[in-house]
Amino acid sequence: MPSVSLAPDLEKPEEYKTLEVELSQTLYDECERQAVPLPHGCLAGSCGSCRIEVVEGADNLKPASLIEQNTIDALKEELVERYGAEFVEGKEIRLACRARLVKDGKVKFRPFK
Numbered sequence: 001m002p003s004v005s006l007a008p009d010l011e012k013p014e015e016y017k018t019l020e021v022e023l024s025q026t027l028y029d030e031c032e033r034q035a036v037p038l039p040h041g042c043l044a045g046s047c048g049s050c051r052i053e054v055v056e057g058a059d060n061l062k063p064a065s066l067i068e069q070n071t072i073d074a075l076k077e078e079l080v081e082r083y084g085a086e087f088v089e090g091k092e093i094r095l096a097c098r099a100r101l102v103k104d105g106k107v108k109f110r111p112f113k
């Protein structure tokens, strides 16, 4: 069964919890269904409140849609202005309300500042 490991608390990003999940559901919905609430806002891919950093298994997620990618690009621009390019360099940022597990594998992620 596919699974996600997540660090739901930004204060303790090294502590991951593993959940078994259903394919094709969003990471947000699966976490919510299993009583692990994530930060969120619009749940439509446009506000960026549910941003996460995927630290493992990004290839097991469906590629970002245009709306998700546009939101991620805007977020990255904002973060680069605020913290510098190295803050986002090499990081796989996705939106939990849009990212769907499409392969039977594992995804490890944490909320992103």
Ligand code: FES
Binding pocket: 039, 040, 041, 042, 043, 044, 045, 046, 047, 048, 049, 050, 051, 071, 095, 096, 097, 098
């Ligand atoms: S909750 Fe707004 S983009 Fe995910």
